[in-house]
Amino acid sequence: xxxxxxxxxxxxxxxxxxxxxxxxxxxxxxxxxxxxxxxxxxxxxxxxxxxxxxxxxxxxxxxxxxxxxxxxxxxxxxxxxxxxxxxxxxxxxxxxxxxxxxxxxxxxxxxxxxxxxxxxxxxxxxxxxxxxxxxxxxxxxxxxxxxxxxxxxxxxxxxxxxxxxxxxxxxxxxxxxxxxxxxxxxxxxxxxxxxxxxxxxxxxxxxxxxxxxxxxxxxxxxxxxxxxxxxxxxxxxxxxxxxxxxxxxxxxxxxxxxxxxxxxxxxxxxxxxxxx
Amino acid sequence: xxxxxxxxxxxxxxxxxxxxxxxxxxxxxxxxxxxxxxxxxxxxxxxxxxxxxxxxxxxxxxxxxxxxxxxxxxxxxxxxxxxxxxxxxxxxxxxxxxxxxxxxxxxxxxxxxxxxxxxxxxxxxxxxxxxxxxxxxxxxxxxxxxxxxxxxxxxxxxxxxxxxxxxxxxxxxxxxxxxxxxxxxxxxxxxxxxxxxxxxxxxxxxxxxxxxxxxxxxxxxxxxxxxxxxxxxxxxxxxxxxxxxxxxxxxxxxxxxxxxxxxxxxxxx
Numbered sequence: 001x002x003x004x005x006x007x008x009x010x011x012x013x014x015x016x017x018x019x020x021x022x023x024x025x026x027x028x029x030x031x032x033x034x035x036x037x038x039x040x041x042x043x044x045x046x047x048x049x050x051x052x053x054x055x056x057x058x059x060x061x062x063x064x065x066x067x068x069x070x071x072x073x074x075x076x077x078x079x080x081x082x083x084x085x086x087x088x089x090x091x092x093x094x095x096x097x098x099x100x101x102x103x104x105x106x107x108x109x110x111x112x113x114x115x116x117x118x119x120x121x122x123x124x125x126x127x128x129x130x131x132x133x134x135x136x137x138x139x140x141x142x143x144x145x146x147x148x149x150x151x152x153x154x155x156x157x158x159x160x161x162x163x164x165x166x167x168x169x170x171x172x173x174x175x176x177x178x179x180x181x182x183x184x185x186x187x188x189x190x191x192x193x194x195x196x197x198x199x200x201x202x203x204x205x206x207x208x209x210x211x212x213x214x215x216x217x218x219x220x221x222x223x224x225x226x227x228x229x230x231x232x233x234x235x236x237x238x239x240x241x242x243x244x245x246x247x248x249x250x251x252x253x254x255x256x257x258x259x260x261x262x263x264x265x266x267x268x269x270x271x272x273x274x275x276x
Numbered sequence: 277x278x279x280x281x282x283x284x285x286x287x288x289x290x291x292x293x294x295x296x297x298x299x300x301x302x303x304x305x306x307x308x309x310x311x312x313x314x315x316x317x318x319x320x321x322x323x324x325x326x327x328x329x330x331x332x333x334x335x336x337x338x339x340x341x342x343x344x345x346x347x348x349x350x351x352x353x354x355x356x357x358x359x360x361x362x363x364x365x366x367x368x369x370x371x372x373x374x375x376x377x378x379x380x381x382x383x384x385x386x387x388x389x390x391x392x393x394x395x396x397x398x399x400x401x402x403x404x405x406x407x408x409x410x411x412x413x414x415x416x417x418x419x420x421x422x423x424x425x426x427x428x429x430x431x432x433x434x435x436x437x438x439x440x441x442x443x444x445x446x447x448x449x450x451x452x453x454x455x456x457x458x459x460x461x462x463x464x465x466x467x468x469x470x471x472x473x474x475x476x477x478x479x480x481x482x483x484x485x486x487x488x489x490x491x492x493x494x495x496x497x498x499x500x501x502x503x504x505x506x507x508x509x510x511x512x513x514x515x516x517x518x519x520x521x522x523x524x525x526x527x528x529x530x531x532x533x534x535x536x537x538x539x540x541x542x543x544x545x
Contacts, residue, residue, distance in 0.1 A: 001369030005377055008362040008427050011354075015424050016384050016392060019399035023391075026398055079287050080294035097532065097541055102298040104478075104528050106485030108502045108509070109521040113301025115513040116308050116316060123304060126318030153297045160294070185283060214388035216488050221509050231390040231488070238394055238492055248398070251391045258388070 027248035037244055045249035055233070055250070059257070062230040065144070066212035069151045073159045073208050074201065076152065081163030081200075082193070086172075096161075103157035107217040114150045114222055115141065142224030150218035155211050159204040166200025167193070202269040206262050213258045230254045302525060309518035316514060327515040328523070337520050340504035343415070347500060348483035350419045355426025356475050360468070362427075363434035368464075381431045384424040389488030396421050397492035413495020421489050426479035433478060437471025470539035477535045481528055 030040040049055050084095055102110065117123050118140040125137040140146060170193065178188045194201075219229040234254060237247025312322035331337050359381070365371055366378050384392065400411040411417040445467070449459045487502040494503050501524065508517050535541060 001365045001371055004361040004365035004369070005371065008355075008358040008381055008431070009377060011358065011423055012380055012384060012427060015396065015399075015420055016387065017380075019392070019395035020387070022399050022402060023395040076290060076294045076297070079290040083287075083291045093536075093540060097536065098295065098299065100541060101529065101532060102302050104481045104485070104532065105302055105525055106487075106502060106528075108485075108487055108505045109305060109524055110301040112505070112509055112513055112517060112521050113304040115509065116304045116518065117300060119316070119513065121315065121317045123318055130318075149297070150301075153301060156294055156298050185280070210386075210388065214390050214488070216390060216491075217506060221506070231388070234390055234394060235491060238397065244398065247394060251394050255388065255391050 023248045023251065026244055027252055029245040031243045031245050036242065045246045046253065048246065049249050049253055058228045058230055058233050059253075061228065062213060062254075063257075063261075065148060065151065065215070065229065066209055069148055069155065069212045070205055070209045072148070072152050073155050074205055077156055077159035077163060077204065078197075078201075080156075081160045082167055084160065085164040085167035096164075099157045099160050102153070103161075107154055108221075110154060111150055111217050111221040114146065114153070118146050118149075118222075141222065142227070144223075144227070146222040147215075147219055147227060147229075150222040151212055151215050154215075154218060155208045158211065159208050162204035162207060163197065163200045166197050166203075170196045198269060202266055205269070206266055209265065210258055210262060213254065305518050305521045306525060308513075309515055309522040311515050311518075314514055314516075327519040331516050331519040331523075334516065336499065336504045336508070337501070340499050340501040341520075341523070343418070343498060344484050344501040346415060347418045347422055348480045350415075351422035351426045351483045352476055352479040354419070355423050355479050356430050356472065359427045359430025359475065360434050360472055363431045363438060364464075364468075366431075367435060367438040378431070378435075382428045385428045385432070389486070392424060393421075393489045393492050396424075396489070400493065412493055413498045415498060417493055418490060418498070418500065421493055422483040422486060424489065425482045425486060429478045429482055430472075430475040433475040434468060434471040437468055437474075441467050473535060473539050474541070477531055481531065485524070485528075 026037070027045055028041050028043070030038040030042055030044065032038045080099075084092070084099065087095060115122070119125070120137040120139075120141070122140070124140060125134070128134045128138070174192055174196070175188050178192045179185070183191065214231050215229055216231045216235070219227060220232050223229070230250070231254070234247055234250045237243050237250060241247065308316050308320075309327060310323045310325060311320040312324045312326075313320065362377070362381055366374055366381075371377065397412065400417055404411050411420075441464070446459050446463050449463045450456070454462065485502055486500075487506060490500050490503055494500060501520070505517060505520060532541065
């Protein structure tokens with residue numbers, strides 16, 4: 001039996017664990033403009049990343065966008081998940097496939113779609129001009145709004161599928177009992193559906209938050225050159241800056257902050273789940 | 277829940293907005309791929325399919341498409357068998373440290389593509405130095421990286437289908453005298469098929485559309501389709517790129533419909 005696990009286990013050890021250990025080691029090295037990298041054991045890269053106002057700003061943007069997108073995705077995704085979970089007609093499998101399909105199409109393709117919709121000559125500006133509502137194009141692309149729109153669209157399917165599977169397991173009778181006893185629809189939602197769906201809310205939000213923190217394509221293509229989030233900043237250090245130790249430190253800071261907030265978030269939600 | 281009319285309206289508006297957000301960009305890309313004018317403007321002056329020919333003539337897209345197909349196929353061929361074997365052993369075996377092994381195999385899903393991609397890039401450069409052969413910007417380098425996508429997806433999907441299996445069928449076969457291998461081949465394996473089919477679909481597509489893991493591992497001679505599209509899109513969106521994206525959309529859609537004939541996708545995920 002152990003032999004069956006070995007090939008997959010060794011592949012992950014070789015291709016993920018070993019490279020991560022190497023990256024951790026590199027993050028403690030010293031950058032040298034002439035030799036690229038000097039062996040050392042220093043926390044200087046981490047300290048620089050934490051103290052540099054530029055990277056503080058990049059991290060603040062990333063956190064703000066990720067938190068905002070997670071909340072927005074939850075607000076949009078919950079009704080959609082409820083609708084999907086309570087659907088009984090033969091269209092249900094089609095609706096599920098319509099949620100799954102954009103998820104599988106890929107981030108770059110969907111970012112391209114948003115560029116065509118939001119650009120100066122894009123569909124939305126053209127429609128507004130055609131209706132005579134505006135004369136000059138609205139700057140819809142290359143700002144925080146376009147990045148948030150793009151990210152929410154990318155992560156919505158994950159949220160909906162996670163929530164729908166949990167809502168499906170909530171017996172309909174629980175809701176019917178509450179409304180038969182005189183609870184208004186909003187009370188049924190707040191006192192019955194939401195508490196029972198909290199594990200799904202926690203799982204979906206954590207998954208979506210991690211995806212948002214690590215956004216690359218949406219940030220680069222819909223944010224433009226001025227808009228900086230952490231994932232593109234990490235790559236820049238390797239591609240343009242060639243400062244490997246600093247790039248490695250940035251990567252671990254991104255990973256650490258994401259994990260920390262994920263743990264804090266799930267603990268808080270978990271506590272709420274117990275008291276609810 | 278029976279809701280009063282205004283709330284019901286709001287509820288359905290939010291549901292519609294969620295679906296519009298998910299589907300609008302996909303539909304938009306397909307629409308502009310047939311616009312006649314190179315500079316996208318609405319309404320289009322006419323329609324044409326010439327951009328599809330133009331896209332194939334551009335080497336970066338044609339080569340990227342072939343590369344992505346090769347990488348996705350090979351990563352699936354490596355990841356699905358190894359992942360399935362591991363998932364079977366974890367679900368049915370007497371394995372010490374099962375939980376830890378399971379966590380290890382699923383861990384590539386938890387490490388962001390950006391971090392794993394940079395780590396692999398550094399690792400490849402170090403390994404190139406040791407073995408004196410190219411790994412970055414090669415097919416096998418990319419395939420190895422994408423195995424990190426196919427193994428966890430396979431383990432997750434096959435484990436889920438194994439968990440739903442009724443073990444009494446296996447026990448019945450064994451009680452009727454079937455040898456362990458026969459039980460596996462004639463009972464367990466057929467029941468695992470939906471999970472394995474879904475694992476193939478997800479592995480292939482996750483690899484085909486992956487950007488973050490591949491960004492640093494491509495090179496002048498060897499790029500993947502998403503990376504080629506990204507560098508083109510940093511300058512403009514035009515019908516040529518939309519045509520490339522549409523081909524990817526149709527490929528994914530086709531694979532989904534094909535898979536759906538064998539396993540109901542709405543039940544797998």
